[in-house]
Structure formats: structure tokens, C-alpha cells
Amino acid sequence: MRRLFLARWIIPNAFECFEGGGVLVEDGLIRRVVERGGALPGGADIEVIDLGDRVITPGLINAHAHLELSDLAGLVPPGENFLEWIGVVLRQRAERSAADFDMAVEAGALRMLATGTTCVGDVDSTGAAERCLGSSHLGSRVYREFLDAHHAERAVAEIERLEAWAESPKPVCSGLSPHGPHTVSGELLRACAEVAGKRELPVSLHWAETSEEREWMLEGAGPFSSALGKSPSCSGLEHLDRCGLLCGRVSLVHGNFPEPGDLEAVARAGAILVHCPGTHRFFDREPVDMDAWVASGATIALGTDSLASNDDLDLRLEMARVREDHPQLAPELVFDWATRGGARALGLESQIGELGVGMNADLVAFEGAEVQGREAWLERLTSGRPEIEGVWIRGERV
Numbered sequence: 001m002r003r004l005f006l007a008r009w010i011i012p013n014a015f016e017c018f019e020g021g022g023v024l025v026e027d028g029l030i031r032r033v034v035e036r037g038g039a040l041p042g043g044a045d046i047e048v049i050d051l052g053d054r055v056i057t058p059g060l061i062n063a064h065a066h067l068e069l070s071d072l073a074g075l076v077p078p079g080e081n082f083l084e085w086i087g088v089v090l091r092q093r094a095e096r097s098a099a100d101f102d103m104a105v106e107a108g109a110l111r112m113l114a115t116g117t118t119c120v121g122d123v124d125s126t127g128a129a130e131r132c133l134g135s136s137h138l139g140s141r142v143y144r145e146f147l148d149a150h151h152a153e154r155a156v157a158e159i160e161r162l163e164a165w166a167e168s169p170k171p172v173c174s175g176l177s178p179h180g181p182h183t184v185s186g187e188l189l190r191a192c193a194e195v196a197g198k199r200e201l202p203v204s205l206h207w208a209e210t211s212e213e214r215e216w217m218l219e220g221a222g223p224f225s226s227a228l229g230k231s232p233s234c235s236g237l238e239h240l241d242r243c244g245l246l247c248g249r250v251s252l253v254h255g256n257f258p259e260p261g262d263l264e265a266v267a268r269a270g271a272i273l274v275h276c277p278g279t280h281r282f283f284d285r286e287p288v289d290m291d292a293w294v295a296s297g298a299t300i301a302l303g304t305d306s307l308a309s310n311d312d313l314d315l316r317l318e319m320a321r322v323r324e325d326h327p328q329l330a331p332e333l334v335f336d337w338a339t340r341g342g343a344r345a346l347g348l349e350s351q352i353g354e355l356g357v358g359m360n361a362d363l364v365a366f367e368g369a370e371v372q373g374r375e376a377w378l379e380r381l382t383s384g385r386p387e388i389e390g391v392w393i394r395g396e397r398v
């Protein structure tokens with residue numbers, strides 16, 4: 001069965017828009033994108049889905065989440081410092097069963113779909129996302145998490161777990177998440193780099209999120225020193241680089257406290273920067289130097305992080321927040337981060353992130369009968385929460 005999606009406006013990516021036309025879908029993939037005036041395909045086997053005065057866009061892509069924590073909404077206060085926050089998250093997590101985590105993943109995935117997200121990069125520390133997302137409509141890259149807190153004996157155990165995981169069959173599209181340079185030793189990072197290289201897996205890491213992390217990395221000092229082993233005595237990015245994890249398969253989440261030159265080094269390596277505007281506000285952080293992020297030339301993506309540090313899993317809201325926090329940003333740039341940027345972060349840019357021939361038919365139809373033209377649409381899409389008429393994954397309504 002072929003499906004022809006028609007709408008008054010079609011935005012194949014942040015930089016293109018045309019009035020009138022359609023998207024032809026077959027077997028879940030986009031076969032043709034027809035601009036106004038182009039001959040629309042016909043035939044008895046074509047189901048026409050006419051979306052009227054709306055716009056069709058690619059689905060939004062959330063580059064960083066922890067769906068297994070989706071039942072922690074409102075239960076974790078920001079705390080006096082990051083360690084206090086993480087202590088509450090760990091205590092809450094310890095009280096939950098595997099079934100609780102599975103339910104949290106499923107509820108979070110439904111919320112994402114309802115708010116226009118069609119694919120997520122999810123960090124999985126319990127196995128719940130790996131168990132549940134394979135049968136969810138939501139597209140995903142599930143990053144399995146590893147962490148040894150720079151303790152040698154834990155590194156040995158984690159490397160064994162990593163090797164067993166690497167050999168096991170996966171029900172989902174997988175990636176690796178060594179938690180971050182401050183919580184993962186050189187031995188474990190190098191083992192992750194090797195597995196990722198051999199199996200061509202994307203890698204997602206938390207990086208330069210807090211000033212405490214920076215202090216511990218550089219000097220082995222500060223509140224982290226009681227929980228962690230021996231500091232590598234270098235910056236987080238240097239630690240990653242030495243271990244083979246500053247490269248194009250790596251996305252770096254947060255980046256709130258980069259050292260001078262770090263952003264340029266990230267861009268040179270082809271790594272991706274991921275910003276989580278809701279989490280940033282939750283911890284009441286100073287805005288990141290977004291002009292420096294953009295000037296670095298690095299690919300940028302957006303994430304929600306988890307409901308332990310955000311009030312929703314809605315990428316529309318994250319786009320609106322980043323524009324409020326950085327009013328100089330052009331709406332098209334922000335929409336690009338939430339679509340193609342996310343696809344790059346997940347290593348799925350040949351399949352998702354825009355409406356093009358051969359790409360997955362992951363579509364969202366937004367309301368806005370009065371909106372006219374590309375600029376007005378991008379303004380609408382990236383501010384507030386534009387109402388959604390429907391979401392289709394690989395051409396099927398969800």
C-alpha cells in the first residue's frame with residue numbers, strides 16, 4: 001500500500017518550505033516529495049491522507065533522555081549541589097523494580113510520541129529501555145550505560161559486563177554510554193572505544209555538566225573526591241581524547257563548563273554537542289555561551305534529559321526554552337537542532353531528521369491554518385507548543 005500525504009505546507013527540513021504538494025510513502029519509506037505544480041502520483045492503490053491547511057514536518061528527535069526515570073517527575077529537588085540531587089535519584093532508583101522501570105519507559109515513550117518526537121537517544125542503565133523500546137512505535141537509539149567511578153576493581157567488572165553485552169543479541173538499535181569522563185576510568189573508556197569502533201556504535205556521554213566535575217577532573221578536589229577513585233588530573237575532554245573517544249561517533253551532553261579551546265576541538269573531531277534546556281533551567285545554571293557553541297561549527301542537538309531534572313519530555317518545549325534563553329538564535333537553527341542535529345547525534349542521519357527520498361516516513365502534522373510561509377512556520381514550530389494533528393512513524397499513524 002502506498003500513502004500520499006497532502007498538506008498546504010511541507011517543511012522537508014529547517015531550510016526549505018513549499019506551499020502545496022505531498023509526500024509519497026511506500027513500505028514505511030519516503031518515495032517522493034512533490035512540490036506544488038509537480039505531478040501528484042495517482043492510482044487505485046494509493047491511500048490519500050489530506051491534512052488540509054496544516055504543515056507536515058519531519059518528526060522531532062530527542063538526543064538525550066533517560067526514559068527509565070520517567071516516574072520521578074516532581075520527586076527529586078535540585079538540591080544544594082549536584083551530588084545531593086544524584087543521591088536522591090539513586091535512592092529513588094533503588095526502590096524500584098524491573099517492572100517499574102519498564103512502565104516508566106513505556107509511559108515516557110508515549111509522552112514523546114504525543115508531543116511530536118519520533119526518535120530518541122536513550123541512556124539505559126537498567127536494561128528497561130532495551131527490553132521495551134524494541135516493541136514501541138517510538139524510534140530509538142538505546143545507549144547502554146557503563147560506569148566505574150574510577151575504581152580499578154569496578155573497572156574490571158564493568159569491562160566484563162561490557163564484553164558480555166557486546167556479544168549479546170539486541171532487540172533495539174544500540175549505542176554505548178560510558179557515563180562521563182568524571183565517572184569512567186581510562187581503562188573502561190578505552191574498552192568502550194574499542195567496542196564502539198569494532199561494532200560501529202555511536203557513543204553518548206555526559207560532559208562538563210558541573211563545576212564540581214571540572215574541579216575533580218583537573219585537581220582531584222571538591223565534593224566528588226569522596227565518591228570517586230583517582231583523578232586523571234586533566235580536563236574531561238582531554239581524558240576522552242586520550243582514550244579514543246573524541247571523534248565523530250561521540251555526542252557530548254551538557255558542555256556547561258568547557259575549557260578554552262574545547263568547543264573548537266569538539267567541532268574539529270566531528271563530535272556533537274547536546275543541549276538540554278529544561279535540565280539547564282532546573283539546576284538554575286547560567287546560560288551556556290550559545291554564540292560560542294554556534295561559532296565552533298559543531299553539530300548541535302537538543303535533549304530533554306530525564307523527568308528527575310525536567311518537567312516534561314516535550315521537545316517542542318525545549319525548542320521554545322532555548323529560544324527564550326538565547327533570543328539571538330534563528331528559529332530555523334533551533335528547528336534544525338531538533339531534527340537533523342538529533343539524527344546526526346544518533347548516527348541515523350541517513351534515515352531520519354528530514355523528509356527526503358529513501359528516508360523513514362516519520363512525519364508530524366502541526367496545526368496553524370493562519371500561518372503563512374517558512375519564516376512564520378519556523379517561528380510557530382519553535383515557540384510555545386504548536387498543536388499536533390497527528391504523528392506517523394514509518395508511514396503509520398501512532
Ligand SMILES: [Zn+2]
Pocket residue numbers: 064065066123206253305306
Ligand atoms: Zn543525562
